[in-house]
Amino acid sequence: MIELKNLHKRLGGRDILKGLSVKVPKGMNFVLMGPSGTGKSVTLKHVIGIFKPDLGSVHVDGQDVPAMDRKQLMALRKRMGYLFQNGALINWLSVADNVALPLKEHSQLSRSEVDDRVHEVLKLVGMDHAGKQEPPEISGGMKLRAGLARALVTNPEYVLYDEPNAGLDPIISEQIHELIGEVRDRLSVTGLIVTHSRACATQCGDRIGILEAGKLAVEGSVDEITASDHPLARAFMGQGSD
Amino acid sequence: MNLAAGTIRFLAERTGSAGYVVNLLVRTALCLPRIPRRLRFLLDNCFNAGVRALPVTLVVAAFAGAILAMQTGIELRRFGNTNVLGTITALSMCREMGPFITAVILAATVGSSIAAEIGTMKVSEEIDALEVMSIDPVDYLVLPRVLALALMCPLLTVLSNLIGIYGGSIIAEQNLGVSPDLYWVGAIESLTSSGTLLPKEVYVGLLKSLIFGVAIATVSCAAGLKARGGALGVGLAVQTAVRNSVLLIIVLGFVITWFFYFLT
Ligand SMILES: Nc1ncnc2c1ncn2[C@@H]1O[C@H](COP(=O)(O)OP(=O)(O)OP(=O)(O)O)[C@@H](O)[C@H]1O
Ligand SMILES: [Mg+2]
Numbered sequence: 001m002i003e004l005k006n007l008h009k010r011l012g013g014r015d016i017l018k019g020l021s022v023k024v025p026k027g028m029n030f031v032l033m034g035p036s037g038t039g040k041s042v043t044l045k046h047v048i049g050i051f052k053p054d055l056g057s058v059h060v061d062g063q064d065v066p067a068m069d070r071k072q073l074m075a076l077r078k079r080m081g082y083l084f085q086n087g088a089l090i091n092w093l094s095v096a097d098n099v100a101l102p103l104k105e106h107s108q109l110s111r112s113e114v115d116d117r118v119h120e121v122l123k124l125v126g127m128d129h130a131g132k133q134e135p136p137e138i139s140g141g142m143k144l145r146a147g148l149a150r151a152l153v154t155n156p157e158y159v160l161y162d163e164p165n166a167g168l169d170p171i172i173s174e175q176i177h178e179l180i181g182e183v184r185d186r187l188s189v190t191g192l193i194v195t196h197s198r199a200c201a202t203q204c205g206d207r208i209g210i211l212e213a214g215k216l217a218v219e220g221s222v223d224e225i226t227a228s229d230h231p232l233a234r235a236f237m238g239q240g241s242d
Numbered sequence: 243m244n245l246a247a248g249t250i251r252f253l254a255e256r257t258g259s260a261g262y263v264v265n266l267l268v269r270t271a272l273c274l275p276r277i278p279r280r281l282r283f284l285l286d287n288c289f290n291a292g293v294r295a296l297p298v299t300l301v302v303a304a305f306a307g308a309i310l311a312m313q314t315g316i317e318l319r320r321f322g323n324t325n326v327l328g329t330i331t332a333l334s335m336c337r338e339m340g341p342f343i344t345a346v347i348l349a350a351t352v353g354s355s356i357a358a359e360i361g362t363m364k365v366s367e368e369i370d371a372l373e374v375m376s377i378d379p380v381d382y383l384v385l386p387r388v389l390a391l392a393l394m395c396p397l398l399t400v401l402s403n404l405i406g407i408y409g410g411s412i413i414a415e416q417n418l419g420v421s422p423d424l425y426w427v428g429a430i431e432s433l434t435s436s437g438t439l440l441p442k443e444v445y446v447g448l449l450k451s452l453i454f455g456v457a458i459a460t461v462s463c464a465a466g467l468k469a470r471g472g473a474l475g476v477g478l479a480v481q482t483a484v485r486n487s488v489l490l491i492i493v494l495g496f497v498i499t500w501f502f503y504f505l506t
Binding site for chain 2: 050080085086091
C-alpha cells in the first residue's frame with residue numbers, strides 16, 4: 001500500500017503541494033488527475049524517494065520512505081517501476097539496452113535470459129521491432145512505450161505511471177490502457193497513474209483523485225467521479241472531456 | 243550593506259559548490275572497485291577524449307613549443323647563450339607548458355562535452371531514471387569519465403611535450419641559428435641524464451597532468467549534475483565547467499610547481 005499523508009512541498013520558491021493525502025491499497029490503480037503544473041509528477045517522485053516532503057509522510061507497505069537510508073531506498077526501488085513523463089531513456093543506449101539496463105545492473109540473469117525478457121516486454125508495448133533503434137531517432141510516443149517497458153521489465157510490485165498515453169494515437173493508447181489493466185489483474189501490481197485522459201482513467205483506474213492547489217479537490221471511485229458535478233470532475237471526467 | 247550581503251552570498255555559493263565537487267570526488271574514489279564493470283564505458287570515454295582533443299592539441303603544442311623557444315631564444319641571444327635552448331625548451335615544455343596547454347584544451351573540448359552530456363541527462367530526468375533503477379550516477383557516469391581523463395591527460399601531455407620540443411627545434415634552426423644537432427642533444431640529454439630514470443621535470447609534469455585530468459572531469463561532471471531548467475541550464479553548466487576547469491588548472495599548476503621546487 002502507498003500512503004501519502006498531509007504532504008507539503010515547496011519548490012522553486014512556490015508551494016507546490018499543500019496537504020496532499022492519497023491512499024493506494026494493494027492491487028489497485030489510483031488515477032491522479034489535475035491541471036498542468038499542479039504537482040502530479042512531483043507527487044510521484046515523493047513516492048519513490050527522489051523528493052523528500054517538507055512536511056507530512058510517505059509510507060510504502062508501512063515503511064517510512066523519507067527516512068530510508070541509501071540501501072533501504074535501493075531495496076524499495078527494486079520493487080518499483082517508474083515511467084517518466086517523457087520516457088527518460090538513456091540517450092546513448094539503444095531501446096533494447098535501455099530496457100535491459102535494470103536487469104543487467106541488478107539481476108543474475110544470463111545474457112540470453114535478459115534478451116528474452118527484454119523482447120517479451122517490448123512486445124507487450126508493441127515495440128519489439130524497434131529494439132535496435134536509438135532514442136534520438138524515435139518518436140515521443142515510442143520513447144514513452146520504451147520507458148514503460150523499462151518500468152515493467154523487472155516485474156515490480158508497484159508501478160508509477162507518469163502520463164502513460166501522452167502523445168499516443170488512439171489505437172496504441174487503447175493497447176497501453178489494456179496493458180496497464182492487465183498488469184494489475186494478472187500480476188496484482190499496485191499502480192499510481194498520472195493522466196489527463198478520461199479514457200485512461202476509466203479503462204485502467206479503480207479510484208480517481210483530482211489535484212488542485214496542492215491537495216485533492218475530489219476523490220472517489222471511477223463511477224462516483226464520472227457522476228460527480230464538482231467542476232473539476234466534470235472538466236476531467238464529464239461528457240465531452242478528453 | 244547590499245554589497246556585504248552579496249559578497250557573503252557569493253562566497254557561500256562558491257564554498258557550497260567546492261564542497262559538492264570534493265564530495266563528488268570522494269564518492270568517485272569509493273566507486274573505484276566497480277571499475278571492472280565499467281571497462282567498456284572507460285574505453286569509450288578514453289577514445290572519445292582522444293579523438294576530440296588530439297588534433298587541436300598537436301597544433302597548439304607545436305606552436306607552444308615554438309613560442310617557448312622564441313621567447314627564451316630572444317633573451318638567450320642577447321647573452322650569446324643559445325646553445326642551451328634545447329635544454330630549456332624541453333624542460334619547460336615537460337614541467338609547465340605541455341601539461342598546461344593539454345589540460346586547457348581538454349577542458350574546452352572534453353570538459354565542455356561532459357558537462358553538456360550529463361547536464362542534458364539531468365534536465366531530461368535521465369539521472370533521476372538511473373536513481374530510480376538503483377543505479378548510482380557516480381558509479382555509472384562519473385567514474386568512467388574521471389578515470390578516462392586521468393589516463394588520457396598524461397598520455398596527451400607526453401605527445402604535446404614531444405611535438406612542442408619539435409616545434410621549438412624549427413624556430414631554433416630557422417630563426418635563432420641553433421643547429422638541430424645542438425638543439426636535440428641538449429633536449430635529449432636534459433630528459434635522460436639524471437639519477438632517476440627520468441628527470442624530476444617529467445615526473446612533476448605527469449603528476450600535474452594526472453591531477454588536471456581528474457580535476458577537469460570532476461568539475462565538469464559536477465556542473466552537469468547540478469544543471470537544471472532545460473537547455474539554458476545545460477548552457478550554464480558548460481560555461482561553469484570550462485570556467486572552473488581553467489581556474490583550477492592555473493591554481494593547481496602553480497601550487498604543484500611551488501610544492502616541488504620551492505617547498506621541498
Ligand atoms: N526540481 C524542481 N525545482 C523547482 N521547481 C520544480 C521542480 N520540479 C517541479 N517543479 C515545479 O513544480 C510545479 C509542478 O510540477 P509537476 O511537474 O509536478 O507538474 P505536473 O502536475 O506534473 O504538470 P504536467 O501535467 O504539465 O506534467 C511546476 O511549477 C514546476 O515548475
Ligand atoms: Mg507531469
